Amino acid sequence: MILTVTLNAALDITYTVPALTPHASHRVREVRERPGGKGLNVARVLAALGHESVVTGFAGGPVGAVLRDLLAPLAPHDALVPIAGTSRRTLAVVDDASGDTTQLNETGPTVSPAEWAAFLSSYDSLLREARAVALCGSLPPGIHVGAYAQLVRRAHAADVPVLLDTSGEPLRRGIAARPDLVKPNADELARLTGSREPLRAARDARRRGAHTVVASLGPDGVLAATPEGVWQATPPAPVKGNPTGAGDSAVAGLLSGLVDRLPWPERLARAVALSAATVLAPAAGEFDAVAYEDLLPRIAVTERVAAA
Amino acid sequence: MILTVTLNAALDITYTVPALTPHASHRVREVRERPGGKGLNVARVLAALGHESVVTGFAGGPVGAVLRDLLAPLAPHDALVPIAGTSRRTLAVVDDASGDTTQLNETGPTVSPAEWAAFLSSYDSLLREARAVALCGSLPPGIHVGAYAQLVRRAHAADVPVLLDTSGEPLRRGIAARPDLVKPNADELARLTGSREPLRAARDARRRGAHTVVASLGPDGVLAATPEGVWQATPPAPVKGNPTGAGDSAVAGLLSGLVDRLPWPERLARAVALSAATVLAPAAGEFDAVAYEDLLPRIAVTERVAAA
Incomplete structure (x- = not known):
């Protein structure tokens, strides 16, 4: 199975209103709720691709209970660790x-040292069954900023390839523990390295410890700096739609390609096709399976020759 | 005891953000939750004034469970009727x-005919113990627009004085069933009667069926058109603060004065002092007890001589 970690899992709520006006009163036309957080989104896409996926992280309180109830009928297995605090909500007003x-x-619940210890014990057990692990999203209050570095090292000790998808200081610290793969977007990469030139920044991130850096560049697809070379993969045409979850679908594509032992160009094509098919799907965070099959053979992957 | 009915009870959530910007992403600094809906606010103020208060209406689903958990340690007794649907949330972004x-x-949950029948049965039992009843707020989906008229008639049959505080068509229909008291604000009164002149509109509302109309006029206090005469009660000076819940506190003052058998000028003074003390309180929907005691003797109540 493929394990995804979402330390700050969320109940994603979407409100539809005619138009949001600050300091006015609005009647909400439609309310939708789904289990959220990057790792949960990744696990759902992995399951749709036919992989067994397991989600872990924390869930607690009445919001955590709703999150788990909504997760129960879905394909990913729930290995979330219970906490005393209440899981966070994210609200999208459309x-x-x-x-x-x-x-x-x-912001999310405060996780106690005892809860973190319980998580680590569960994580180590889950790693024994995992073919790959993805560490996704922000850290809830109470979790030390070096937490992802700790989880990367434990994955290495268990000989499980590890992908890190976070930002800011947790990314900086996590990279130093040498994850197999990081997937920053252009902004996250620029904040990490100080460079807005993606190739230069990706190489810098590799020097900081990441074996491979796959930078997601929005409509320009992805740029991958790997030990085997540098590739760029781009969709055949710009896609219009809701980019929510597109990065999570790219992570799922990279993990799927990793466990299927695909060569880099095919892995990247899978990631870019899934990402574009997510932008095209009507519901945020889902992907359009027909669009994915249509896009996959049409992703352009070009190798970039390294400068001397 | 005094009974308050909140058919569309809510979990009131307050998010604090630096400043709300449409189409941007915000990190919520602080999350507060309280049991809400007009009748619940009225019951809390009544309890703070020393009255036994009971809240009924509907609560269901995970949001209803949180609402009831937050209500449990408070003074009003919980007689909410369980429903299959999920209670609504209201979100204030400050x-x-x-x-x-x-x-x-x-919007709120859809209430089934069987759930409405269960409520009516419970309501009739509660009326046997009630010295007064207040019917407060909007109707959830599934409840017919004449519901308040039905509840007014049942209160009459049980010989319990009934106050109606709602708006739109439920107010129009409810007034026709001859409630003892309605407490519209200036906008609601104008929508009902077509007149923005408060005295004219209040008299029109009395002709439509309300025995007494107490119009809340914001900083101008209240105007009461009663069978015994017309009074206006005004605070000594304009008060600055958060007007959320000020109307509910006025309703509590009117009910409190009713069961204490105060003459109209004293009832109105109590309503206006509570309302102003609510605007002055730091937390939305609470009232400042010290400010209330200070304001009460300083409310100006003047009788308006009826035009020939």
């Missing part, structure tokens, strides 16, 4: 006419 | 710097 979205994200 | 608030209100 303007009905334009589709523009205003995002309000709660 | 800009930290200015205090300006953006409101997002969910």
Whole structure:
């Protein structure tokens, strides 16, 4: 199975309103709820691709209970660790006419040292069955900023390839523990390295410890700096839609290609096709399976020759 | 005891953000939750004034469970009727710097005919113990627009004085069943009667069936058109603060004065002092007890001589 870790799992709530106006009162037309957090999204896409997937992280309180109830009928297996605090909500307020979205994200529950210890013990057990592990998203309060570095080292000790998808200081610290793969977007990569030139920044991130860096570049696809070479993969044409979850689908594509032992160009094509098919899907965070099959053979992957 | 009915009880959530910007992403600094809906607010103020209060209406699903958990340690007794649907949330997004608030209100659960029948049975039992009843707020989906008229008639049959505080068509229909008291604000009264002149509109509302109309006029206090005469009660000076819940506190003051058999001028003074003390309180929907005691003797109540 493939394990995904979401330390700050969330109940994703979507409100539809005619148009959000600050300091006015709005009647919410439609309320939707889904289990959220990057690792949960990744696990759902992995399951849709035919992989067994297991989600872990933390869930607690009444919001955590709703999250787990909504997760129960879905394909990923629930190995979330219970906590005393209440899981966070994320709220997307969507303007009905334009589709523009205003995002309000709660911080998340404070995790106690005993809960973190319980998680580590569960994580080590799950690693024994895992073919790959993805560490995804922000850290909840109470978790030390070097937590991802600790989880990367434990994955190495268990001989499980590890992908890290986070930002800021947890990314900086996590990279130093030498994960197999990081998948920053252009902004995260620039914040890490100080460079907005993707190839230069990706190489810098490799020097900081990541074996492979796959930078997601939005409509320009992905740029991969690997020990075997540098590739760029781009969709055949720009896709229009909701980019929510596109990065998580790319992570799922990379993990799927890793356990299927695909060569880099095919892995990247899978990641880019899934990402574009997610932008095209009507529901945020889902992917359009027909669009995926259609896009997959049409992703252009070009090797970039390294400068001397 | 005094009974308050909140058919569309809510979990009131407050998010504090630096400033709400449409189509941007926000990290929520603080999350607060309280049991809400007009009748619950009224019951809390009644309890703070020393009255035994009981809340009924509907609660269901995970949001209803949180609402009841938060209500349990408070003074009002919980007689909410369980439903299969999930109670609604209301979300207030407060800009930290200015205090300006953006409101997002969910519609509420659909109530089935069997659940409505269960409520009516419980309501009739509760009326046997009630010295007064207040019917408060909007109707959830599934409840017919004449529901308040039905509840007014049942209160009459049980010989319990009934106050109606709602708006739109439920107010129009409810008034026709001859409630003892309605407490519209200026906008609700104008929508009902077509007149923005408060005295004219209040008299019109009395002709439509309300025995007494107490119109809340914001900083101008209240105007009461009663069978015994017309009074206006005004605070000594304009008060600055958060008006959320000020109308509910006025309802509590009117009910409290009713069961204490106060003459109209004293009832109105109590309502206006509570309302102003609610605007002054730091937390939305609470009232400042010290400010209330200070304001009460300083409310100006003047009788308005009826035009020939």
